[in-house]
Amino acid sequence: MPQxxxxxxxxxxxxxxxxxxxxxxxxWRVSLPRISNVLEKRERKINEDLSAAKExxxxxxxxxxxxxxxxxxxxxxxxxxxxxxxxxxxxKAQVELHKLDKELEAKIDESAxxxxxxxxxxxxxxxxxxHEITKLTISKVATFNVTDDEIKKAVSKTEGxxx
Amino acid sequence: xxxxxxxLKQFEIVPYSNTELGSYxxxxxxxxxxxxxxVAVITLFLTLTVNPRSIIPxxxxxxxxxxxxxxxxxxxxxxxxxxxxxxxxxFSLFMFVLIGNMVGMVPYQFTFxxxxxxxxxxxxxxxxGVTILGFVNHGIKFFTFFYIPGVPFYMHPxxxxxxxxxxxxxxxxxxxxxxxxxxxxxxxxxxxxxxxVAMPFFTGALPLAFIVALTGLEILIAFLQAYVFAILTCxxxxxxxxxx
Numbered sequence: 001m002p003q004x005x006x007x008x009x010x011x012x013x014x015x016x017x018x019x020x021x022x023x024x025x026x027x028w029r030v031s032l033p034r035i036s037n038v039l040e041k042r043e044r045k046i047n048e049d050l051s052a053a054k055e056x057x058x059x060x061x062x063x064x065x066x067x068x069x070x071x072x073x074x075x076x077x078x079x080x081x082x083x084x085x086x087x088x089x090x091x092k093a094q095v096e097l098h099k100l101d102k103e104l105e106a107k108i109d110e111s112a113x114x115x116x117x118x119x120x121x122x123x124x125x126x127x128x129x130x131h132e133i134t135k136l137t138i139s140k141v142a143t144f145n146v147t148d149d150e151i152k153k154a155v156s157k158t159e160g161x162x163x
Numbered sequence: 164x165x166x167x168x169x170x171l172k173q174f175e176i177v178p179y180s181n182t183e184l185g186s187y188x189x190x191x192x193x194x195x196x197x198x199x200x201x202v203a204v205i206t207l208f209l210t211l212t213v214n215p216r217s218i219i220p221x222x223x224x225x226x227x228x229x230x231x232x233x234x235x236x237x238x239x240x241x242x243x244x245x246x247x248x249x250x251x252x253x254f255s256l257f258m259f260v261l262i263g264n265m266v267g268m269v270p271y272q273f274t275f276x277x278x279x280x281x282x283x284x285x286x287x288x289x290x291x292g293v294t295i296l297g298f299v300n301h302g303i304k305f306f307t308f309f310y311i312p313g314v315p316f317y318m319h320p321x322x323x324x325x326x327x328x329x330x331x332x333x334x335x336x337x338x339x340x341x342x343x344x345x346x347x348x349x350x351x352x353x354x355x356x357x358x359x360v361a362m363p364f365f366t367g368a369l370p371l372a373f374i375v376a377l378t379g380l381e382i383l384i385a386f387l388q389a390y391v392f393a394i395l396t397c398x399x400x401x402x403x404x405x406x407x
Contacts, residue, residue, distance in 0.1 A: 012176070013284055023259055027255050
């Protein structure tokens, strides 16, 4: 077995020491610091980004809070406005209605009065005509004269039935 | 079977140069070349894929970062905060073994992790380092590591030698595990490759299919053994901090 041939033991050991020492020193001094630098840099960057993100999140939640507060305020204002305006509208409507009622009542009174007046006039006209007719009839039919006062009296007795 | 067709031939070391340092032969061999390729692949990949200015990684950079995080996670899971100091070493060890195994999976490439001397040297570094660490952290109290509390006193004469032996066999088990896995896997591949040639007509397709499946398994083992090597190193470091 060539492995047990001591002929090249020293040579192999020598070259092992040379190559491995070089590898060790090179990795220790050059390659590994490079890699660890990159890793640290990335770690730092990630941490920075994370903290920045956290800060932004806090800011965002603050903004959201103010927006919510403003919305709440606006909603409260709006309902307040609606309430007050509906109350004032109701009041106004009440006043208008009242006014209208009064006007209508006055008109009704006026009309009633006018009707009464015209009725009275009509009644007096009818009485007059009845008086005339009665006088004419009596003068044509009867042989006696009747005074106006007597006729008036008789006609006024019928007044209740005309009404 | 002739020597040139042996499935073990792939483990032979071929020197490319004839260099001597003092009285020692330090020739550049196919094993050395494999190590150099491994180190070049690791350093180039980890350096070129990582752009230090990019927060969002490219796919290649993500691979490097995943490897980094994989070992960092492993170390923090097993050792905790004390483990950060040893991260470059454990990472280098893991990458060296992993890419060494993977380079060995390339056809005609030499697998240096299949040589016991290499794996034993790596394991010995871990073992000696961890033992020194234990003495630095606990001083003479480190020897209480072999004393298991809560056991009947008459068991100690038996248990303490067992503990000492198991501690001393750590580098052996650590190195033999990796070496044997690589040796067995690559030998098996070559044996089946020999069957492909040796079998008549188209029946050679059967061992060929087997080689394809085995290659997948070997890649899994290459990763697994590197992982085992790294996690055991972590556990030994942890032992050096917390004796029991």
